Each structure stands twice: as C-alpha cells, then as structure tokens.
Amino acid sequence: MAIKFQKEPMNAHSSIKHVIGVVSGKGGVGKSFVTASMAAAMRKKGYEVGIMDADITGPSIPKMYGIHGKAVGDGKEILPAVAEDGTRIMSVNLLVDTEETPVVWRGPVVAGVVKQFWSDVVWGDIDYLFVDMPPGTGDVPLTVFQSLPVEGIIIVTSPQELVQMIVKKAYNMAGMMNVPVLGIVENYSYLKCPDCGKEISLFGESHIDEIAADLDLSVLGKLPLDPAYAKAADAGQFYTMDNPYIAKAIEALEQI
Ligand SMILES: Nc1ncnc2c1ncn2[C@@H]1O[C@H](COP(=O)(O)OP(=O)(O)OP(=O)(O)O)[C@@H](O)[C@H]1O
Structure with missing residues (x-):
C-alpha cells in the first residue's frame, strides 16, 4: 500500500533538481563511503552537488571531506559547509560543540533536524542532493521519505547471508513510500590481492545478482575493499579519489 504525505517546503534560497536517498538495511556496509563516492564522481562531472x-547519530561525511569547522547561521537559515571540491555538506557534526559530542536526542528531535536540513539550509542551486540515511528502516528514513521529494533511492549492501532479507526490507519500505529504487550497490565485494591480483571474497560469495534479478533491479556497482579509499577518507581527501566501480550508478543518476 502506498502512503502519501505532505512534503516539507524547500528553503526559499535553494533550488534542488534531484534528491537521491542512499539507504542500507543494516549498518557497517560503508553506505557513507558509497554516498561520498557518487557525490565526488558527479562533482567531477561538473554537477552542483550536496550531501x-x-x-544524525553517526555522521561521517564531514570527516571524509576534511571539514571540521562549524556551519554558519543567522538564527533562521544556515549555510552548508563547502568542501574543497565544491560539494556542499550539512551534517549534525557541523552543529554540535565538538566532533566527539554525542547526539543523544529522542526520535522527534532527530526528525525535526532532518526537516530543518531541508527547509532551513541554504543549499543554493543543486543538481544532485544525496541524502545519506542512517542504516535500517527507522525514524529518519521514514521522515526523509515523508518530508523530502526523494526521486529515487540507491540501496547499499555487502555480501553476506542476510543480504536478501535486508535488501528486501529497504526495497519494500521504498515501495510503501512510493519512491523508486534506482538500483543496488554492493560494497566490500572483494579484496584484490596487491601481489597477485586475485579477488578474495572476504565476506563470502556475492548473491547480489540473483537478488537484483529477483527484484527486477539493476546492480549499479560492486566495490572492492581498497585500503587506498580508507586512507583518503581518513585523510579528509575523499573527493580526490576516482572510483570506476560506480560508473553504472553515475549513468543511472544522469538518466533520471
Ligand atoms: N570499499 C571500501 N574500501 C576501503 N574502505 C572503505 C570501503 N568502504 C568503506 N570504507 C571505509 O570504512 C569506513 C566506514 O565506512 P562508512 O562510514 O561509509 O560506513 P559504515 O560506518 O560502515 O556504516 P554505514 O554503512 O552505516 O554508513 C570509512 O573509513 C570508509 O572510508
């Protein structure tokens, strides 16, 4: 059954063409990594991009982009941080006292912040706004689906036993909210041996192709575990990395 909701008004100084949700059925699959990879690739293509x-309780995007300062606001509106590559970023980490300050807010407060990230943030002109959701199908994804005009979602997963059930949950939630699924990206698909080039399936054999076929979805990428990516993310220079493994995702994004 599809559920319809009143959307939150976009900030008066923003014009956002496409809102893309990035979701995962469970944590620890590198969803933020995939979000940032797509954002960086789209930015390199010349699009205006926001994340x-x-x-809210586990923000990791600013660190990947080397952003440690505070967002600037005037009490009514707030400006996103701008990364070195021009990507505009809003995160709760730009609002709390220190990066180590935990966010211990109840659900309705968290939901309110997400809505404010849409209505009070001066995003300006954006071609693609990526919404990096917390894992699972809880409060925040529900708020985002209800309040923002999400045009499509990308489901991020990793190869493991539970993947079918996890992907289906995210897929079914999107269906209930009337949001199309653009496809699935598998992260940590394999580790490439730096010496012999052999692909090692760290988390077991991938079943992503069967699952995608079952749900009539496209596999938009299979990303290896590559220490160079982790290093760039830790150094706050994620945007410098090229990621050829998400080429299909970029193609799909350009076609919407
Ligand atoms: N394919 C990969 N190769 C190397 N490092 C990766 C890869 N995917 C993610 N990482 C690194 O692993 C760390 C955690 O990733 P990330 O923050 O995206 O997600 P997560 O904490 O696993 O959870 P979630 O899925 O909830 O976002 C980061 O330092 C990131 O750079």
Missing part, C-alpha cells in the same frame, strides 16, 4: 548527512 545531506541524515545519519
């Missing part, structure tokens, strides 16, 4: 870090 809304809706993973």
Whole structure:
C-alpha cells in the first residue's frame, strides 16, 4: 500500500533538481563511503552537488571531506559547509560543540533536524542532493521519505547471508513510500590481492545478482575493499579519489 504525505517546503534560497536517498538495511556496509563516492564522481562531472548527512547519530561525511569547522547561521537559515571540491555538506557534526559530542536526542528531535536540513539550509542551486540515511528502516528514513521529494533511492549492501532479507526490507519500505529504487550497490565485494591480483571474497560469495534479478533491479556497482579509499577518507581527501566501480550508478543518476 502506498502512503502519501505532505512534503516539507524547500528553503526559499535553494533550488534542488534531484534528491537521491542512499539507504542500507543494516549498518557497517560503508553506505557513507558509497554516498561520498557518487557525490565526488558527479562533482567531477561538473554537477552542483550536496550531501545531506541524515545519519544524525553517526555522521561521517564531514570527516571524509576534511571539514571540521562549524556551519554558519543567522538564527533562521544556515549555510552548508563547502568542501574543497565544491560539494556542499550539512551534517549534525557541523552543529554540535565538538566532533566527539554525542547526539543523544529522542526520535522527534532527530526528525525535526532532518526537516530543518531541508527547509532551513541554504543549499543554493543543486543538481544532485544525496541524502545519506542512517542504516535500517527507522525514524529518519521514514521522515526523509515523508518530508523530502526523494526521486529515487540507491540501496547499499555487502555480501553476506542476510543480504536478501535486508535488501528486501529497504526495497519494500521504498515501495510503501512510493519512491523508486534506482538500483543496488554492493560494497566490500572483494579484496584484490596487491601481489597477485586475485579477488578474495572476504565476506563470502556475492548473491547480489540473483537478488537484483529477483527484484527486477539493476546492480549499479560492486566495490572492492581498497585500503587506498580508507586512507583518503581518513585523510579528509575523499573527493580526490576516482572510483570506476560506480560508473553504472553515475549513468543511472544522469538518466533520471
Ligand atoms: N570499499 C571500501 N574500501 C576501503 N574502505 C572503505 C570501503 N568502504 C568503506 N570504507 C571505509 O570504512 C569506513 C566506514 O565506512 P562508512 O562510514 O561509509 O560506513 P559504515 O560506518 O560502515 O556504516 P554505514 O554503512 O552505516 O554508513 C570509512 O573509513 C570508509 O572510508
């Protein structure tokens, strides 16, 4: 059954063409990594790109982009941080006292912040706004689906036993909210041996192709575990990395 909701008004100084949700059925699959990879690739193609870090209690986007300062606001509106590559970023980490300050807010407060990230943040002109959701199908994804005009979602997963059930949950939630699924990206698909080039399936054999076929979805990428990516993310220079493994995702995004 599809559920319809009143959307939150976009900030008066923003014009956002496409809102893309990035979701995962469970944590620890590198969803923020995939979000940032797509954002960086689209930015390199010349698009105006924003990332809304809706993973309120576990924000990791600013660090990947080397952003440590505070967002600037005037009490009514707030400006996103601008990364060195021009990507505009809003995250709760730009609002709390220190990066180590935990967010211990109840659900309705968290939901309110997500809505404010849409209505009070002066995003300006954006071609693609990526919304990095917290894992699972809880409060925040529900708020984002209800309140923002999400045009499509990308489901991020990793190869493991539970994957079918997890992907289906995210897929079914999107269906209930009337949001199309653009496809699935598998992260940590394999580790490439730096010496012999052999692909090692760290988390077991992938079943992503069967699952995608079952749900009539496209596999938009299979990303290896590559220490160079982790290093760039830790150094706050994620945007410098090229990621050829998400080429299909970029193609799909350009077609919407
Ligand atoms: N394919 C990969 N290769 C190397 N490092 C990766 C890869 N995917 C993610 N990482 C690194 O792993 C760390 C955690 O990733 P990330 O923050 O995206 O997600 P997570 O904490 O696993 O959870 P979630 O899925 O909830 O976002 C980061 O330092 C990131 O750079």
